[in-house]
Amino acid sequence: MRQLIIRSSEPNAMFSQLQSCLKGELKEAWGERVFTFDNELGKGTIRTLPFSWGISLLDFDITLTDETKIIFDTQELSPIEFIFISKGFLKYNDNPIVDYTNFEKFQNIIISPARNAQKTFLFPKNENLKVNFIQIIRDEYLKKENNNISYLNDLLVSLFNDTNGDVGYQHRGSFSLRIADEIKQLNNVHDSGILRTLSLEGRLYLILSLQLLEHHNFEEKMNIPEAISKEEITRIHKLTEYILEHISENISINILSSESGLSPKKLQVGFKILYSKTVNEYIRQLKLEISRDYLKNTDLSVSEIVYAIGIKSRSYFSKIFFEAYEILPTEYRKQLKNKNVST
Structure with a gap:
């Protein structure tokens, strides 16, 4: 495990120390500082952009070769930090005698360690x-006029x-696709100069x-349709077991809603967060993976496999199998048999 020590909480100083530790190449334009690295430590980019009244953005898109x-x-x-992970995961600790906390993809996170705490990621x-x-x-x-802090809880x-x-x-809150979408837009701003700065600042706020x-x-x-809680995520995880056990049946979103106690909209949000697929896309992909396993490891005919995975039409099965794997089911099985004969 590698260990990097940062000796400042001030955003610009912290960024400079990260650059020094990771040996990155720095570029600056329109108030943004971006460094890129590709070496024995890993590769990626880290960006910082300060705004008025003590607000700044720091984002990472990195892959490290060691924990x-x-x-x-x-x-x-330490500043108050509003954290959002679009890909991957992160662990956090501000007390060395307790276990790390897991920060998860698409979860809204707010941290503010006490002054003497040792903030560790x-x-x-x-x-x-x-x-x-x-x-x-x-x-x-707090020096900002009309900061409206008093309107918060x-x-x-x-x-x-x-x-x-x-x-x-x-705070480890709900999982939100709405925030994820806005983060994606923030990272896709391609303007330059003042247009870029204004666009980034608007999206950040x-x-x-x-x-x-x-x-x-x-x-x-409050139960918000576009957000999903940790407990609801757990229910969706369990729901995947139900889908697997009933794969030969016609599984509708209404059946899954009744089984889980979650609304159809919550289910769609949850499956998007967990699997980057709609409910129907997830079920179809699972049926195809199981069918491929049957083709490889059993002597069941294609028609029997179609029945076993709950698809009514053999022609439809062949169509979606080809779309997924660029080969027809019968040709896939032939290819496997020819490979086994040659070995």
Whole structure:
């Protein structure tokens, strides 16, 4: 395991130390600082962009060759950080005597360690990680006229007003495709100059507002269709077992909704978050994978396989099999037999 020590919580200083540790090549334009690295430590890009009133963006798109611990060894007060992972996962700890916390893909996360806590991130080995940090330096933001902090819930109001860092805070909220979509748009801005800066700043504030809204809804226990909780994610995981056990049947989204107790819309959101597929796309892919296994490891005819995976039409099965694997089921089995004969 590698270990990188960062001795500042100030965004620009922290970025410079990360660049030094990872040996990256720095480019600067329109207020953005981006460094790219491709060496024995890994490869990827890290970007920072500061805005007014203590708000800044820090994002990573990196793959490291070894599990890497990044430790913030500083007495400075850490900014409040709004974190969102678009790909991969991350582990976090601010107390060496307790286990790491898992930060998951598409989960809304807010952290603010106490001043003397040792903030530590554990980056995975050989895993492409895409993660955004929106950082807010409290005492600078509080100087902003019409900062409207008082309109937040009591928990966040106390967090923003804790300029001494007396109390640590961590929020692991719901999973949100809406925030994921906005992050994707943020990373696809291709303008230059003032248009780029304004576009990035506008999208950053929109993402921040969505993360604050999710926190509010989470604390108020509000059921929002486009967000999904950890408990609902667990139910969807269990639902995949049900699908596998009933693969020979006609499985509709209404049946799955009844089985899980989740609305059809929640199911679609959950499957998109977990598997990047709609419910029907997931079921179809599973049926095709099982059919391929039958073709390879059994003597069942194609018609028997079609029946076993719950597809009514052999011609439809052949069509979707070809779309997925660019070969017809009968040709796939022939290819396997010829390969076995030649060996």
